[in-house]
Amino acid sequence: MMATQPTPSTIDDDLRVTVERITSEVVHSFDAAPDARLRDVMATLVTHLHAFAVDVALTRGEWEAGIAFLTAAGQKCDDKRQELILLSDALGLSMVVDAVSEHLPAGATESTVLGPFYMPDSPRREFGDSIAEQPSGEPSWVHGVVRDLDGAPIGGAEIDVWQNADDRLYAVQNPDLPQDNLRGRFTARADGSYGFVAVRPTDYTIPTDGPVGDLLHATARHAWRPAHLHLIVRAPGYRSLTTHVFDAESEHLASDAVFAVKPSLVRTFVRHGADDPARPAGVDGPWTAVENDVVLAPAERPARGTA
């Protein structure tokens, strides 16, 4: 007969006192940390971690499974695969960090997750260029104006964009393809305007061939993300903005696997015919256009009295 595991309701008072003593000892072990923030973060982390183990009456086997899971997630990472960001995203932690750390003022474009597919140093491209270096889907003209909270244009702002192709993959997921496909950095013109040819993004599943996929499967969760473009918008004197442009027609807006949809970031991709004279240079056949103005918040100044 299997031994009955303790449950929260069966953990007696003596055991709770024992755990409280252990927690207290570990928390105070950080007292001499020279970095006060590190001390506080570690003390609070340990407090919550111990409370979690008590609340679920964590068994040794479950602890071992957790260690094995985190080990496998780390081992899945390399310079192009970030299973731990994926885990953070799938657990909603990335969006909690977004919520507690951004504090963007009213009127600023909202932020959302970075995701696991960002690669720095995308090629610099000119206004009107296409980020598609090979056929990758239906062309889409992405355009807008970068402004500050007062409506003044921010000329020179950098728009760093990346997206998936109609095979649902980002270039970084397929080493056989050009690694600069569907990504690029653009510079807003003096009037704050920017524009480039992308492709209409498609809904896709986050990678399920690793520990995070195993977790989704074990918990009967789907892996779909609603179609979106990724943008990071940077400008001197302003807070960098990591955000998305979501396609209003996506069927997964209400059930994003990483909980990253904010209604203010949903845009309509307007269809245009092949014979529309407004089509961007180099575009043949049907295309869409999406307008996406961006409002940046000013950079935060250090609080008075701090270095």
Ligand SMILES: [Fe+2]
């Ligand atoms: Fe994405």
